[in-house]
Amino acid sequence: MSAIPDTSERGVAGAGLSSTGRGHELRHKETANGDFAGDLLEVSMGPQHPSTHGVFRMDVTLDGERVVRLKPVFGYLHRNHEKIGENTAYLASMPYTDRLDYFCSLTNNWAYALTVEKLAGLQVPERAEYIRVITAELTRLQNHACLGGFLLQDMGASGTPLMYAFRERERILDLFESLTGARMMCNYMRFGGCRCDLPAGWLEQTRQVVDEFPRFLDEFEALLNENEILMSRTQGVGVVPRELAINASITGPMLRAAGVNYDIRKVDKYGIYDRFSFRVPLGEHGDIYDRYMVRVLEMRESLKILNQALRDIPEGPIVDPKARLRGFKPKPGEAYGRIEAPKGELGFYVISDGSTNPYRYRVRPPSFINLTILEDMCLGHEVADVVIILGSVDIVLGEVDR
Amino acid sequence: MLGEGIIKGMGETARNFFGSYVKEDRLTTVQYPEERLPQKEAARNFPFLVYDGKDWDKGLRCVACQICEKECPPQCIYIVKDATKKPDHIGKMQFQAKVFDIDISVCMSCQICVEVCPFEAIKMDVEYELSTGDRFGQLLLHKDQLAKSNDYYRKIHPTEAAEVDARMGAEKAKAEAKAKPAAATSATPSKP
Numbered sequence: 204m205s206a207i208p209d210t211s212e213r214g215v216a217g218a219g220l221s222s223t224g225r226g227h228e229l230r231h232k233e234t235a236n237g238d239f240a241g242d243l244l245e246v247s248m249g250p251q252h253p254s255t256h257g258v259f260r261m262d263v264t265l266d267g268e269r270v271v272r273l274k275p276v277f278g279y280l281h282r283n284h285e286k287i288g289e290n291t292a293y294l295a296s297m298p299y300t301d302r303l304d305y306f307c308s309l310t311n312n313w314a315y316a317l318t319v320e321k322l323a324g325l326q327v328p329e330r331a332e333y334i335r336v337i338t339a340e341l342t343r344l345q346n347h348a349c350l351g352g353f354l355l356q357d358m359g360a361s362g363t364p365l366m367y368a369f370r371e372r373e374r375i376l377d378l379f380e381s382l383t384g385a386r387m388m389c390n391y392m393r394f395g396g397c398r399c400d401l402p403a404g405w406l407e408q409t410r411q412v413v414d415e416f417p418r419f420l421d422e423f424e425a426l427l428n429e430n431e432i433l434m435s436r437t438q439g440v441g442v443v444p445r446e447l448a449i450n451a452s453i454t455g456p457m458l459r460a461a462g463v464n465y466d467i468r469k470v471d472k473y474g475i476y477d478r479f480s481f482r483v484p485l486g487e488h489g490d491i492y493d494r495y496m497v498r499v500l501e502m503r504e505s506l507k508i509l510n511q512a513l514r515d516i517p518e519g520p521i522v523d524p525k526a527r528l529r530g531f532k533p534k535p536g537e538a539y540g541r542i543e544a545p546k547g548e549l550g551f552y553v554i555s556d557g558s559t560n561p562y563r564y565r566v567r568p569p570s571f572i573n574l575t576i577l578e579d580m581c582l583g584h585e586v587a588d589v590v591i592i593l594g595s596v597d598i599v600l601g602e603v604d605r
Numbered sequence: 606m607l608g609e610g611i612i613k614g615m616g617e618t619a620r621n622f623f624g625s626y627v628k629e630d631r632l633t634t635v636q637y638p639e640e641r642l643p644q645k646e647a648a649r650n651f652p653f654l655v656y657d658g659k660d661w662d663k664g665l666r667c668v669a670c671q672i673c674e675k676e677c678p679p680q681c682i683y684i685v686k687d688a689t690k691k692p693d694h695i696g697k698m699q700f701q702a703k704v705f706d707i708d709i710s711v712c713m714s715c716q717i718c719v720e721v722c723p724f725e726a727i728k729m730d731v732e733y734e735l736s737t738g739d740r741f742g743q744l745l746l747h748k749d750q751l752a753k754s755n756d757y758y759r760k761i762h763p764t765e766a767a768e769v770d771a772r773m774g775a776e777k778a779k780a781e782a783k784a785k786p787a788a789a790t791s792a793t794p795s796k797p
Contacts, residue, residue, distance in 0.1 A: 295678035298715035429610030
């Protein structure tokens with residue numbers, strides 16, 4: 204902690220999107236009748252702060268309890284993902300994508316596989332498409348359930364909602380383990396399909412988990428939806444206006460909470476999403492409560508998709524016979540593939556020069572781009588609100604820093 | 606009424622709390638060292654090398670083709686190929702690895718070495734209770750530590766091992782069928 208001296212311009216230039224012209228406010232303030240109002244206080248929250256969801260730092264400038272400036276600082280978890288992707292074979296990047304958003308490794312796998320399939324012109328067999336939808340929607344369920352838990356943890360509800368969410372997540376992770384061999388670092392999708400077929404009895408186990416999930420959701424909603432503390436902490440806090448959300452290219456539940464009907468599952472209809480009937484829940488106010496509710500409702504829609512997919516899944520091959528594991532060389536060209544990951548639009552941009560390694564490999568991570576308007580959401584709120592505003596963005600630092 | 610939502614929520618926590626005494630699905634905690642969950646068959650941890658027969662050194666399926674070394678994403682495999690062929694467990698002359706090391710402090714258990722291996726020689730282990738006091742030497746596994754028998758593989762991944770055995774048996778039968786006429790034709794000229 205340190206008080207900012209009068210003349211310091213430190214950090215003002217890099218304060219983010221909306222810092223223009225606010226420099227003069229940062230000198231210490233005098234009230235209208237000339238009384239001395241006190242210094243501003245600069246607090247460095249993180250990178251080891253428990254509520255920053257990883258190694259993320261915010262330089263928060265406070266006037267009393269109010270936030271007057273906020274500067275996000277990230278890069279503590281930078282692992283050179285994109286450069287490594289250019290220096291290894293196409294397949295070797297697949298396990299690294301697990302480590303982007305380590306909560307949702309299967310959707311990351313899917314986004315990368317989709318991009319390379321576009322690039323190389325591979326056809327995914329029917330059964331593999333169904334398996335992809337099932338695993339992606341299970342991933343969405345566990346991500347949103349956990350996020351609800353984390354949000355409440357940030358608000359001071361120590362443990363209870365988080366542990367209930369984790370209990371359900373364990374069941375889904377068990378399914379992932381029996382399918383892919385790993386609970387979180389699944390490395391399951393391959394170009395043109397999936398790595399292995401479903402083990403015996405997996406579909407029945409999944410059906411059971413899916414059937415029991417609504418009970419958890421009912422309890423979770425009864426526990427939280429009408430809770431007065433939750434409502435007063437979240438309603439009207441961290442509002443993202445529709446225009447700002449669109450201009451800052453926010454995606455995912457954050458965008459939909461602001462009332463914009465944009466879901467890539469509906470817009471792009473990638474994979475086989477055009478076969479399932481589901482709705483896209485929309486918020487109205489764009490505040491934290493709407494973001495929470497949009498996620499809860501999205502879980503209900505995911506359950507609908509899962510029920511349809513588990514009913515319709517056909518038998519058949521799981522990988523395109525043209526796909527090759529070793530010596531994979533797509534034709535020169537470029538492709539951008541995107542999917543609706545639980546956090547928003549996850550895109551991969553890959554350029555091929557015809558060799559075994561990609562010429563360019565770029566990730567468009569949803570949580571990084573959703574984070575760009577953090578300052579706009581936090582200004583004017585109290586420092587305790589910053590924590591839950593950050594929590595409601597749903598970031599994973601593995602993806603932000605890459 | 607103010608506080609109604611909170612009271613309702615408390616009801617849920619009470620239901621979960623008391624439920625945990627009577628219902629299995631409300632209490633999912635496992636008292637780890639005493640109780641253990643059964644391991645999933647697909648579980649994977651670090652790779653090991655499979656050998657056939659009794660002698661691990663001779664029976665290793667690995668022929669040091671170095672494909673896994675090349676394909677490994679974090680480059681944790683180190684192989685030195687032997688210069689001369691040696692007899693394997695059934696007496697067939699084969700190239701073998703002089704050095705085969707896996708640095709498990711680098712390995713990320715992605716299973717790509719297993720997928721690319723054309724000889725079914727490297728498979729994933731399920732051992733998870735591993736520890737060492739040494740940060741460097743003990744984490745570099747050598748050939749003798751990596752070698753594990755095919756029986757062990759059958760025990761930890763029964764379904765997968767049965768598939769592999771069937772595939773290898775079929776390949777062997779095919780090779781033998783091919784070798785027989787070849788042997789017959791090559792043998793004919795020498796006949797008087």
